[in-house]
Every structure is written in structure tokens, then in C-alpha cells.
Amino acid sequence: MRLSKYYMPTLREDPVDAETASHKFLTRGAFIRKQASGVYSFLPLGKKVINKIEAIVREAMENHDSIEVSTSILQAREIWEASGRWETFGPEMFKLKDRHEREYCLGPTAEEAFTALVKDELNSYKQLPLNIYQIVDKFRDEKRPRFGINRSRDFLMKDAYSFDADMEGLEISYQKMWDAYVEAFDKMGLDYKIVEGDSGTMGGKKSHEFIALSETGEGVILYTDDSDYAATDEKARFKMDFVKEEEKDLELVETVGKTTIDEVSEFLGKDPHHSAKAVDLLVKGEPVLVFVPGDRELNMAKLISYLKVPEHEIEMLDDETIEKITGAKAGFTGPIDLKEDVRVLIDESLTKINNLTVGANKTDYHYINANFKRDFDGEIVEDLLTAKEGDMAYDGSGKLKAARGIEVGNIFQLGTKYSESLEAYFLDENGKQKPFIMGSYGIGISRSVSAIVEQYHDEKGIIWPTSVAPFEAIVTIININKDEQKELGEKIYKRLKEERIDVILDDRKERAGVKFNDRDLIGIPYRITVGKYAADDIVEYSTRKDMENEKISSSEAIEKIIDSIKKDLSFK
Numbered sequence: 001m002r003l004s005k006y007y008m009p010t011l012r013e014d015p016v017d018a019e020t021a022s023h024k025f026l027t028r029g030a031f032i033r034k035q036a037s038g039v040y041s042f043l044p045l046g047k048k049v050i051n052k053i054e055a056i057v058r059e060a061m062e063n064h065d066s067i068e069v070s071t072s073i074l075q076a077r078e079i080w081e082a083s084g085r086w087e088t089f090g091p092e093m094f095k096l097k098d099r100h101e102r103e104y105c106l107g108p109t110a111e112e113a114f115t116a117l118v119k120d121e122l123n124s125y126k127q128l129p130l131n132i133y134q135i136v137d138k139f140r141d142e143k144r145p146r147f148g149i150n151r152s153r154d155f156l157m158k159d160a161y162s163f164d165a166d167m168e169g170l171e172i173s174y175q176k177m178w179d180a181y182v183e184a185f186d187k188m189g190l191d192y193k194i195v196e197g198d199s200g201t202m203g204g205k206k207s208h209e210f211i212a213l214s215e216t217g218e219g220v221i222l223y224t225d226d227s228d229y230a231a232t233d234e235k236a237r238f239k240m241d242f243v244k245e246e247e248k249d250l251e252l253v254e255t256v257g258k259t260t261i262d263e264v265s266e267f268l269g270k271d272p273h274h275s276a277k278a279v280d281l282l283v284k285g286e287p288v289l290v291f292v293p294g295d296r297e298l299n300m301a302k303l304i305s306y307l308k309v310p311e312h313e314i315e316m317l318d319d320e321t322i323e324k325i326t327g328a329k330a331g332f333t334g335p336i337d338l339k340e341d342v343r344v345l346i347d348e349s350l351t352k353i354n355n356l357t358v359g360a361n362k363t364d365y366h367y368i369n370a371n372f373k374r375d376f377d378g379e380i381v382e383d384l385l386t387a388k389e390g391d392m393a394y395d396g397s398g399k400l401k402a403a404r405g406i407e408v409g410n411i412f413q414l415g416t417k418y419s420e421s422l423e424a425y426f427l428d429e430n431g432k433q434k435p436f437i438m439g440s441y442g443i444g445i446s447r448s449v450s451a452i453v454e455q456y457h458d459e460k461g462i463i464w465p466t467s468v469a470p471f472e473a474i475v476t477i478i479n480i481n482k483d484e485q486k487e488l489g490e491k492i493y494k495r496l497k498e499e500r501i502d503v504i505l506d507d508r509k510e511r512a513g514v515k516f517n518d519r520d521l522i523g524i525p526y527r528i529t530v531g532k533y534a535a536d537d538i539v540e541y542s543t544r545k546d547m548e549n550e551k552i553s554s555s556e557a558i559e560k561i562i563d564s565i566k567k568d569l570s571f572k
Contacts, residue, residue, distance in 0.1 A: 023148030038145025259331025462523030
């Protein structure tokens with residue numbers, strides 16, 4: 001490919017809305033263009049990167065017995081009604097009607113579609129196991145699209161679904177996809193961690209996420225150096241030490257104007273850990289009071305998982321309702337002497353902490369020395385707390401460390417949630433009808449592009465790993481009007497093409513500075529510069545990573561590139 005005939009409209013200025021390196025460099029480097037809020041097009045360079053990532057993913061999936069299909073992004077309301085998710089998925093779902101008033105959505109995910117695809121075709125245990133996948137656009141009406149293609153409304157995703165006869169089969173399918181993802185992300189050159197994740201709206205009991213480490217990532221993971229334990233902050237658990245005290249008498253104390261845990265604790269000279277924080281919520285239109293230790297934060301993902309209610313159906317109670325339920329203004333809610341019969345959830349840790357400070361449900365008053373069972377009761381939930389860096393890991397392996405990252409892949413054990421709801425059954429070896437045991441496995445193709453750039457860049461631009469680079473090598477002719485430069489550049493370009501190197505020739509009538517800046521910006525791994533020493537068959541060889549020019553013969557430069565690329569692309 002020749003740059004003189006290529007479409008590569010690079011930009012000198014950062015986009016005004018760019019918050020991350022990937023958004024900035026992918027836009028400036030002519031990989032992507034914004035069409036609307038959260039909607040992007042891929043330009044030729046970007047499409048080449050996408051194609052290479054797709055090829056890596058396809059190879060990994062097929063190496064682990066997954067077969068490619070393609071389902072429509074237009075999904076009928078009926079299958080989502082059957083699963084119960086038409087209403088519960090939430091406002092992120094794009095919904096539309098055809099001219100006959102039939103309702104559809106633009107697929108945000110494909111559990112329903114894949115289940116419907118096989119339910120009338122997959123009838124016998126003899127056809128199992130089956131794993132099928134696709135790479136298609138997904139659509140979610142993100143409330144706050146940001147970070148370019150990292151969080152957009154239209155994104156490219158690989159999703160796969162396994163169908164097994166039993167849980168033992170699912171475990172095998174799950175491990176195959178785990179191994180496929182390791183293969184794919186290793187080939188992309190990503191630095192990532194595999195962590196225990198929250199199943200969320202997907203359902204199922206077990207899930208893991210593949211997190212590309214990045215300071216700009218929205219997700220937080222917690223892990224230990226001394227074990228394999230790692231989990232998202234939505235899922236992570238920690239070990240809490242409890243010191244049993246002798247129970248003291250319940251006492252009502254005046255706390256005028258003290259509405260926060262810190263204010264109350266400081267005023268009373270109490271440890272915030274020995275208090276119960278109230279979180280006043282409205283869940284599907286019904287009030288729910290949640291109590292956690294005063295020095296900890298409520299983990300909403302764990303609460304959602306426990307309640308089995310979508311996030312959009314949970315909101316904070318208004319002050320008027322709080323006063324009606326408790327008899328007190330906001331800030332004085334407690335589990336004792338509530339004015340109305342409401343659902344009360346209590347984190348299990350509060351059952352092991354003696355002599356708690358709690359709201360008295362009376363404005364400007366708190367109780368001290370409140371104890372579970374003796375003074376208050378409620379619905380005990382095993383874990384509703386957010387773990388943080390420095391907490392002891394639940395397995396006792398050490399203190400948790402925190403890191404930020406971008407979720408690039410996930411795997412879920414769905415069980416029978418979708419097969420039962422969509423009536424997808426097979427006959428086992430005894431002729432008995434059973435629902436398929438399903439798994440779901442996703443890779444964010446476009447998000448992987450963003451994650452790679454976040455990990456591979458400097459102040460000048462992108463530094464692509466060879467496996468996903470839009471081109472593996474670039475030959476730059478300094479002055480296209482100089483015959484000796486043009487001839488040598490063409491010769492090198494032709495030779496690299498003969499060696500099946502994915503190479504681009506910069507033969508534009510541009511200043512050298514423009515060519516060098518573009519070259520650094522778009523991040524091609526290997527570079528040959530043909531300049532004033534061309535008549536002597538001398539070129540400058542460099543890599544984008546090291547940026548150090550070496551004057552060598554053209555044949556040496558060619559061999560260096562061939563050998564380096566072969567080494568880069570030889571995966572064990």
C-alpha cells in the first residue's frame with residue numbers, strides 16, 4: 001500500500017472531548033472518527049487493526065472448538081419477553097417498532113438470540129456439546145458515553161454461547177473459553193488479569209473477567225501478590241476481624257445536627273467501625289433500609305445480586321418518605337423503633353460487632369450500645385460491603401492491592417436461565433427432556449483496540465504490538481523527487497511485499513517532518529527511512545518502540561525487519 005493513494009487524514013490537535021490517550025491518538029492518527037455522541041466510524045487504519053484483532057480471536061475460538069455464525073442485530077421483543085428481560089434490562093436497550101407496530105431492539109447482547117437459534121434444531125444429547133460464536137455490532141444507550149470507543153453506544157463484540165448436557169460439560173466448555181481468551185489476549189500483547197466477576201443482569205452463578213490493566217480504566221480490581229486471588233471491586237470479599245465486647249445497656253443520646261457517621265463518631269468519641277450506617281433506598285417502588293458498618297461502603301453490585309433487581313429500579317429515598325418511615329429527618333435512620341413496617345437488610349458483619357451506634361429514628365438523637373437481636377433485627381445478608389486496598393483477602397492470602405483496568409473479556413456460567421425461559425430442551429440418553437446448560441463468553445473487539453493503545457503509547461503517539469499493527473513496517477522516502485531515493489524506496493517496498501510483510505510506503509510529496517510525525521503518531525512497529533545516503537544503498541533502520549536510528553545497508557534493514565516480525569508473530 002502506498003500512502004500517496006491511502007486515506008489517512010491525521011490531525012495535529014487533540015479532540016476537545018478526549019480524556020484518554022487512546023481516544024486522543026486513535027482520533028489524531030486517523031483510526032476513528034466521531035459520528036455522534038458515543039458513535040464512531042473506523043477509518044482504513046482502524047479497520048485494519050480491527051481485522052487483525054478479529055483474526056486473532058477467530059483463530060483462538062476455532063482452536064478451542066467454537067464455530068462461527070451470525071445473528072441479526074435486530075431482535076424481536078418476543079424472545080426478550082420470554083427471558084423476562086424486555087423490561088428489566090433497562091434504559092440502555094435501544095427499542096424500536098417496524099411499520100406494522102411490531103417491537104424490536106438493537107441487540108445489546110445475544111443470550112436470547114442464540115438460545116432461540118438452536119432451540120428447534122438441537123434436540124439430542126448426541127449433538128452436544130455445542131459452542132457457537134459471532135462477531136457483530138452491539139448497541140447500548142450509554143448514559144454517559146466517554147473515552148472514545150472504550151465506552152460507546154455502538155461497539156464490536158465477539159460473543160459465544162455453549163450448550164451442554166450437564167454441569168460437568170459446562171465446566172469443560174468454560175475452561176476451553178478461558179484458554180481461548182488467554183491465547184487471544186496474549187497474542188494481542190495485552191497485560192491483563194483474570195478476576196472473579198459479578199454476573200449482573202447476565203444471571204448465572206460463576207463468572208470471570210479479563211481486565212487489561214490501565215490507569216484510565218473505569219473498573220477496579222483487587223488482588224494479592226501471594227495467591228491467585230483476584231476479583232473486581234463489585235465482587236471482591238475481605239476478611240474482617242471482630243473483637244467481642246461485653247454488651248452495654250442501650251442508651252439514647254442527643255446528637256443535634258450530627259447527621260453523618262464521621263460527625264456522630266467524632267461528637268461521641270466513638271470508632272466509626274462500631275456504628276451502623278443506614279442507606280435509605282426505594283427498590284421497585286418499595287422502601288428498603290440497608291445497614292452496613294459505618295466505616296464501610298455499601299456495594300451496589302452485591303446488593304443488586306442479592307435483591308435480583310436491575311440497577312435502574314433502585315434509587316435513593318426522598319427526605320419526605322424517610323421522615324414518614326422513621327419519624328425523623330434524614331441522617332437519623334436506625335433499625336430500632338421504625339414507624340412503618342419496611343424491609344430491613346443488615347450486613348452480616350453487624351451481627352458480630354457489639355455496642356453499635358445507630359440512628360434513633362428521632363431527629364437529633366442516636367442510640368449507643370445497640371446490639372443485634374437484643375435491640376434490633378432484620379434480614380441478614382452475608383456480604384454487602386465494598387472491599388478496598390489494604391483489606392485482608394477473604395482467603396487470608398495477604399492484603400488486597402488495587403489496580404484499575406479495562407474489561408476486555410468475560411465468561412459466564414449461565415446454567416439454565418435462558419434455556420428454561422425460552423423452552424430450549426433436548427432429550428438425554430434416557431429419553432428425558434432437559435434444558436440446556438449454557439455458558440456465555442464475550443470479547444470486546446473495539447474495546448480491545450482502546451485497551452492496547454492505553455498500554456502502548458508515548459507522548460508522540462501509538463506503539464502497536466506487531467500482531468495488531470495496521471502495518472508491520474513502513475518505508476519512508478524523504479524526498480520523492482530524488483530519483484535515487486525513490487528507486488531504493490520502491491526496491492525495499494517491493495522486496496518486503498515479496499516476503500509477505502504487511503508494509504506501507506510513504507511516497508507522499510510532504511515535508512520530512514510531516515512524514516516523521518505521522519509515522520510516530522500511527523505507530524508502525526518497524527521503519528526504514530530512505531534519505532540522502534540512498535545512492536550508497538544506506539538507509540536508517542529503527543523501531544517505533546526504541547526510536548533509535550541505525551545506518552545500515554538496505555539488505556540488512558530488510559533482513560532485520562523480516563527476522564523481527566517472524567519472531568514477534570511466533571507464539572508458543
